[in-house]
Amino acid sequence: MDPESLWSAAERPRRGRPPARSRAEITASAVAIADTEGLAAVTMRAVAARLGAGTMSLYSYVPNKETLLELMIDEVSGDHQLPNEPSGDWRHDLRQIAHEQRAIMRRHPWLPAALPTRQTLGPNVLAVLEYALAALAPTGLDAQARLETFTLLTGFVASHMSYELAQERAVEATGRTPGELLDAQARYLHSVVASGNYPHLARALAEPSGNQNPKAVFDRLLDRVINGIAPGA
Incomplete structure (x- = not known):
C-alpha cells in the first residue's frame, strides 16, 4: 500500500467516465455494513449492493479491500471530539x-x-x-x-x-x-x-x-x- 497515493493524491477514479460515486460514499457504506453485520461482512460486492452499483465500478475508487479498511479506520477516527488544545493536565x-x-x-x-x-x-x-x-x-x-x-x-x-x-x-x-x-x-x-x-x-x-x-x-x-x-x- 502506498500511503502517499492513498492520502495525498486528489481523489479521482482511475479511468473512464465522470465519477458516479465518491470514495467517501463508498467508505461510509462499508462502515455501515461493519457496524451492523461485522467486519467479515464487508466485501466489495456487499458495498456495491448497498450502493446499488456494480462491484467492478468500485475498484476505480478503492483498489482493494485492504485499502477500504484503511479508509474505514480513518473515517471513524474522525468521530473524536477533542478540544482544540490540550488542557496542560x-x-x-x-x-x-x-x-x-x-x-x-x-x-x-x-x-x-x-x-x-x-x-x-x-x-x-x-x-x-x-x-x-x-x-x-x-x-x-x-x-x-x-x-x-x-x-x-x-x-x-x-x-x-x-x-x-x-x-x-x-x-x-x-x-x-x-x-x-x-x-x-x-x-x-x-x-x-x-x-x-x-x-x-x-x-x-x-x-x-x-x-x-x-x-x-x-x-x-x-x-x-x-x-x-x-x-x-
Whole structure:
C-alpha cells in the first residue's frame, strides 16, 4: 500500500467516465455494513449492493479491500471530539482521549480487530496523534517516548474493548444477566480456593471487588496505565 497515493493524491477514479460515486460514499457504506453485520461482512460486492452499483465500478475508487479498511479506520477516527488544545493536565487529557476511543469502539465494535491490520495513518488519525503528542509534552518524555505512549494507550483501549465487547456477546448468547454470570463465576472460584491450593487467589477474592460496571472497570485499569507512564511528572 502506498500511503502517499492513498492520502495525498486528489481523489479521482482511475479511468473512464465522470465519477458516479465518491470514495467517501463508498467508505461510509462499508462502515455501515461493519457496524451492523461485522467486519467479515464487508466485501466489495456487499458495498456495491448497498450502493446499488456494480462491484467492478468500485475498484476505480478503492483498489482493494485492504485499502477500504484503511479508509474505514480513518473515517471513524474522525468521530473524536477533542478540544482544540490540550488542557496542560496530561493525565486528564490522556483519560479524555482513551474515553473517546472507547466510545468510538462501542459505536463501531469492529474497530479493535481492525486496528492491528492498519498499515498507514490517515488525516483523522494524524490529528488525534498530534493532539496526544502535545498533551504528553508536560511529562518531559522525549518525542519518541511520547509516540510509544500513544501506541500503548491505544493498544490498551483496543485490547480491553475487544474483551469487553466479547463478554457482552457471550452474555447475550447465554440469555443470562451479567450479574447471574458473575455470581456463578464467584461461586466456582470460591469452591476452588477452598482447597487451599490457591492462597494468593483466596486473598484476592476475600477483598472487596469494587464496582464491576464495565466503565468502572475500564477507568480503574486506565488509571493504572496512565499512572505508570511518567510517575514523577
